[in-house]
Amino acid sequence: MTQPILEIRGLVKEYQPGKPVLHGIDLAIGAQGITAIIGPSGTGKSTLLRCVNRLVEPTKGSIMMGGQDLARLRGGALRAARRRIGMVFQEYNLVERLSVMENVLTGRLGYVPLWRAWLRRYPRADLDRAFALLDAVGLPEHATRRADALSGGQRQRVGIARALMQSPALLLADEPTSSLDPRTAVEVMELMARLTGEAGVPVIVNIHNVELAKRFAVRIIGMTGGRIVFDGPPDAIGNDHLSEIYGGEDWI
Amino acid sequence: MRRAFAPNWPARIGLFVLAAYAVWATSQLGITGERLATGLGEGGRFLARMWPPDFSRWELLLEGLVESMQIAVISTVLGIILSLPLGLMAARNLSPAWLSAPTRGFIAVCRSLHYVIVAILFVKAIGFGALAGVAALTVASLGFVAKLFAEAIEEISMKQVEAVRASGAGPAAVLLYGVLPQVASRFIGFSLYQLDSNLRNSTLVGIVGAGGIGGTLFAAFKRFDYDFVAAILLAIIALIFVAEIVAGRIRAALQ
Numbered sequence: 001m002t003q004p005i006l007e008i009r010g011l012v013k014e015y016q017p018g019k020p021v022l023h024g025i026d027l028a029i030g031a032q033g034i035t036a037i038i039g040p041s042g043t044g045k046s047t048l049l050r051c052v053n054r055l056v057e058p059t060k061g062s063i064m065m066g067g068q069d070l071a072r073l074r075g076g077a078l079r080a081a082r083r084r085i086g087m088v089f090q091e092y093n094l095v096e097r098l099s100v101m102e103n104v105l106t107g108r109l110g111y112v113p114l115w116r117a118w119l120r121r122y123p124r125a126d127l128d129r130a131f132a133l134l135d136a137v138g139l140p141e142h143a144t145r146r147a148d149a150l151s152g153g154q155r156q157r158v159g160i161a162r163a164l165m166q167s168p169a170l171l172l173a174d175e176p177t178s179s180l181d182p183r184t185a186v187e188v189m190e191l192m193a194r195l196t197g198e199a200g201v202p203v204i205v206n207i208h209n210v211e212l213a214k215r216f217a218v219r220i221i222g223m224t225g226g227r228i229v230f231d232g233p234p235d236a237i238g239n240d241h242l243s244e245i246y247g248g249e250d251w252i
Numbered sequence: 253m254r255r256a257f258a259p260n261w262p263a264r265i266g267l268f269v270l271a272a273y274a275v276w277a278t279s280q281l282g283i284t285g286e287r288l289a290t291g292l293g294e295g296g297r298f299l300a301r302m303w304p305p306d307f308s309r310w311e312l313l314l315e316g317l318v319e320s321m322q323i324a325v326i327s328t329v330l331g332i333i334l335s336l337p338l339g340l341m342a343a344r345n346l347s348p349a350w351l352s353a354p355t356r357g358f359i360a361v362c363r364s365l366h367y368v369i370v371a372i373l374f375v376k377a378i379g380f381g382a383l384a385g386v387a388a389l390t391v392a393s394l395g396f397v398a399k400l401f402a403e404a405i406e407e408i409s410m411k412q413v414e415a416v417r418a419s420g421a422g423p424a425a426v427l428l429y430g431v432l433p434q435v436a437s438r439f440i441g442f443s444l445y446q447l448d449s450n451l452r453n454s455t456l457v458g459i460v461g462a463g464g465i466g467g468t469l470f471a472a473f474k475r476f477d478y479d480f481v482a483a484i485l486l487a488i489i490a491l492i493f494v495a496e497i498v499a500g501r502i503r504a505a506l507q
Contacts, residue, residue, distance in 0.1 A: 110420025
C-alpha cells in the first residue's frame with residue numbers, strides 16, 4: 001500500500017462508560033480508491049466514520065491525517081481539518097429550504113469569510129466550480145430549485161456535489177445508497193466512484209449491500225461487534241467471511 | 253351485557269362540581285335578575301349617549317393613534333431584535349444547559365406579569381409618556397417571541413445542521429446555513445403576530461399613563477364624553493382591521 005492518508009490506532013468509542021461500541025480499531029486507509037465497510041446494523045460502522053470528522057467524540061485512540069491527530073483537535077483547527085473531509089449521508093441531510101446551489105456552496109463555508117456566505121457573494125471560482133459539479137452530477141438545470149423539491153436520487157447527487165465542493169482530501173460516505181431504490185443506488189455509486197476517481201479522492205463508504213461493495217470497492221473491511229474481522233480485496237471475501245460478519249448462513 | 257365504553261366517573265363528578273360551583277358563585281356575587289335588568293337599562297342609556305360618534309376633535313384622535321402605532325412598531329422591532337439571541341440561547345438543542353436554563357427563566361419572568369402591570373411599573377420608574385409604553389411592550393414581546401423562537405429552533409432537523417457542521421463551517425455559518433433557513437418563515441409569522449397584538453396592546457397602555465390613544469380614551473371616559481369615546485373606539489377598530497389586512501397580505505406574499 002502507498003503512504004496511508006488516514007491512520008486509525010486503537011480507536012475506542014463508548015457512548016455509555018464500560019460499553020464500548022468500537023473495541024480498539026486499527027485501520028490505515030490508502031490514498032486511492034474506495035474502501036467499503038460492511039457489517040450488520042449497530043456494529044459501529046457509522047460511529048467509526050463519524051469519529052473521523054468528529055461528529056462523534058472518540059473515547060480513546062488516535063486518528064492521524066496529514067500529520068495531525070484528528071482526535072485531539074479543537075475549535076478552528078478542527079474546522080480546518082473538517083473542511084478537507086467531505087461527507088455524504090444516508091438521508092442526504094441537505095438543508096431543505098435552501099436552493100440546490102446554496103447547498104452545494106455549503107461545501108465552501110469552511111473556506112469563505114462569513115460575510116460572503118451571508119450575502120451570497122461567493123468568489124467567481126467557487127461559483128464556476130459549483131456549476132461544473134452540478135453538471136458533473138447530472139443536475140445542470142436545478143441550481144435555483146429548492147432542495148426539498150428534488151427526488152431522493154437527485155438529493156444524493158447534490159450531497160455528493162456538496163462534499164466534493166469542499167475540495168476534500170478524503171470522502172466519508174455513511175450508507176449513501178440505503179435510502180435509494182436499487183437502480184438509483186447503482187447510479188449514485190457509479191457517480192461517486194467516477195468523480196472521486198477523477199479527483200483522486202479516497203473514499204470510505206459504509207454500505208449494507210455486499211454486491212455493491214464488491215463491485216465498486218478496491219478493499220473491503222468486514223466489521224462485527226465493534227471489531228474488524230475481515231480486511232482484503234473484494235474477490236477474497238467468501239461465504240465463510242460473510243457468515244462470520246453477519247452471523248448465520250441460511251441467508252447467503 | 254358487555255360494555256363497549258367504560259364510564260368515566262371522575263369526569264362526570266368533575267363536571268357536576270364545576271356546574272354547582274358556578275351556580276353558587278353567581279349567588280355570592282349578587283348577580284340577580286333584578287340587578288341584570290337595571291344594568292341593561294343603564295347600558296341602553298350609555299349606548300344612546302355614544303351616538304352619534306363625535307369626530308370633531310379628530311386631530312387629538314389622530315395624534316393618539318399615531319403615537320400608539322409608533323409604540324407598537326418600535327416595541328415589536330426591539331422585542332424581535334432582543335428575542336433573536338435570547339431564543340437561540342434558550343434553545344436546548346443548540347445551547348448548553350448552563351446557558352439555556354437561566355435564559356428560559358428570564359423569558360418566563362418577562363411573560364409572567366401582565367403588560368399593563370409592567371407598564372405601571374415603567375411609568376413609576378421612568379415617568380409618564382410613550383417611553384414607558386415602549387419599554388413595557390418590548391418586555392411583553394420579548395417574553396412571547398423569544399419563547400416561540402426557542403421552540404421553533406428546538407424543532408429543527410439536526411441532521412441538516414450536522415451536515416453543515418461537517419463541512420467545516422464555523423458556529424455563525426452553521427447558524428446562517430443550517431439553522432436560519434429552517435426557522436425563518438416561522439420567525440416572520442411570529443413577528444407579524446406580535447406586531448398585530450402590540451397594536452392592540454398599545455391602545456391600552458395609555459390608560460396607565462404610558463402614552464398613546466389609551467390616555468385620550470381614558471380622559472374622554474372621565475369627562476363623560478361618550479360620543480368622543482365612540483369615535484375613538486371606531487378609530488381603533490379601523491386601525492386593527494387595516495393592520496390585519498396588511499399582515500395577511502405579507503403572510504400570503506411569503507408563502
